[in-house]
């Protein structure tokens with residue numbers, strides 16, 4: 042699949058082996074000011090604005106929808122710049138008060154902008170998300186993004202390919218989030234550096250598109266350049282009828298092209314890894330790297346058992362930052378905050394799954410729990426199903442769409458020392474705010490953690 | 504972009520694998536203007552305490568390592584977020600070369616695009632370099648791109664970098680200039696892709712068209 046998409050987009054090759062790739066879709070967000078400045082310095086326009094789609098997400102508040110309501114002048118400037126430049130260059134823009142606005146990696150698939158066989162880029166590492174639809178999608182730096190605006194092309198060295206197959210059936214309470222966390226646990230946070238991962242196997246094929254988006258989203262956390270899943274009937278059904286999807290007479294040839302994008306049965310990969318779905322338990326991270334992850338029925342690991350001196354030092358540091366004692370059962374770790382949202386788990390299925398766990402129970406007193414839908418349309422859909430009422434009645438804050446607590450660039454953060462059960466994708470030091478302690482888990486686990494006030498195994502009575 | 508020849512100066516070791524770009528530049532500094540000098544935010548949260556005072560135990564704050572022009576990291580240095588601002592922080596601080604056994608992919612290419620030389624050495628070589636720097640802080644390290652060598656004391660380490668990146672760095676050219684020279688091929692390809700996908704034909708916007716607003 043990588044080979045096929047690559048070949049279809051290669052314009053020319055440079056003597057050093059880098060290929061000039063044509064970019065079908067460029068998604069942009071409110072961090073693009075430096076890219077526009079770069080273009081202006083060079084006197085270059087956006088060459089193919091019809092292939093660029095813009096949405097503000099990183100700097101927007103989630104307690105209201107007015108740009109003027111953004112208190113920090115710097116953040117407001119980032120959002121205003123995106124709006125002004127999109128208008129100036131004729132780029133499709135989903136403004137803050139447009140229901141279609143949302144996290145860039147949620148709206149690409151939701152609007153049918155991301156399609157199989159395409160090359161998709163964005164100056165954001167989680168662009169790998171869109172690979173769930175059978176696209177080659179990856180994050181680029183801001184200078185590269187400026188080149189894409191100016192030329193609709195990108196220089197890339199062809200990555201190696203890696204297939205990760207998850208076979209069999211997932212157990213009760215085990216989700217797409219747990220699959221990807223289990224994969225990272227197995228191969229490490231740098232386990233796929235230089236590779237594009239193609240996920241396969243019966244457990245992956247059985248996932249909905251939303252679940253596949255969650256898996257591909259976190260490919261970068263295993264070091265991969267991108268993650269992708271072969272397009273199939275599930276993919277076509279998902280795309281059909283989306284605003285920017287092919288319509289009418291264009292539909293059948295598109296499906297034909299997409300079908301041909303999938304890897305051939307005998308395709309050879311540079312690396313192959315197989316996991317048994319039945320071995321995967323609900324997972325939760327305990328440290329400050331994605332490979333610091335264990336099943337929820339496990340314990341905080343002991344640095345004394347580390348294989349190398351460096352590992353021991355790193356673990357000790359992580360535990361110190363996280364304020365955890367080796368040997369503690371994870372289910373005894375009390376939390377202060379809950380965040381359900383982000384481009385990993387901020388889609389409608391995630392909110393449905395989380396709401397379904399609440400069962401009329403209340404958020405534990407002392408715990409502050411937030412739901413931040415991934416887009417305005419996700420929020421609207423959830424409200425039409427009454428999910429907002431379920432969350433609100435339980436004591437959750439029901440907020441507007443954006444990145445929010447995933448990274449806190451909009452000013453919403455977890456306070457120093459606070460412990461947050463989060464459905465986002467990174468548990469790095471300071472990711473959710475300076476001194477914030479992050480435990481990554483699935484939306485179901487996050488919902489239950491909110492009502493019990495601690496990390497909880499959703500498979501048992503709680 | 505400043506051409507890269509040889510850099511000789513203090514080399515600061517940053518210990519630990521998987522040092523991510525959130526560490527190098529915490530996210531809350533992302534909206535700062537590009538010309539605002541990102542060097543002051545480099546490793547901000549490990550370099551300064553909550554009140555903004557330097558933490559004396561952080562290596563970059565030790566007198567011998569101040570003003571380093573070379574940084575030595577461990578495996579998977581610069582992993583995580585694609586933020587180019589992390590490289591701006593490194594470059595603005597005055598660091599011209601970063602040495603590590605492996606890098607986050609995007610971080611690696613961001614370095615080259617900003618005139619900072621990423622040097623890949625073996626894990627053992629890096630371990631030795633780090634040890635030597637810790638043992639004898641401030642001992643100058645020289646990185647020579649022409650020769651593709653790193654010299655520390657009487658030890659010389661060899662590294663490889665692809666020809667194109669080397670050429671760009673040596674001459675201070677950027678990739679965009681080269682790409683713009685290929686615009687005809689790109690436009691032809693764009694037309695072919697549009698036909699393949701059944702997109703409406705589109706004329707590329709050009710600088711002159713955008714000046715008089717005719718493109719809108």
Ligand code: SF4
Pocket residue numbers: 098099144145146165167383384385443444447448465466
């Ligand atoms: S939700 Fe988080 S990971 Fe996703 S785009 Fe926003 S900040 Fe990045």
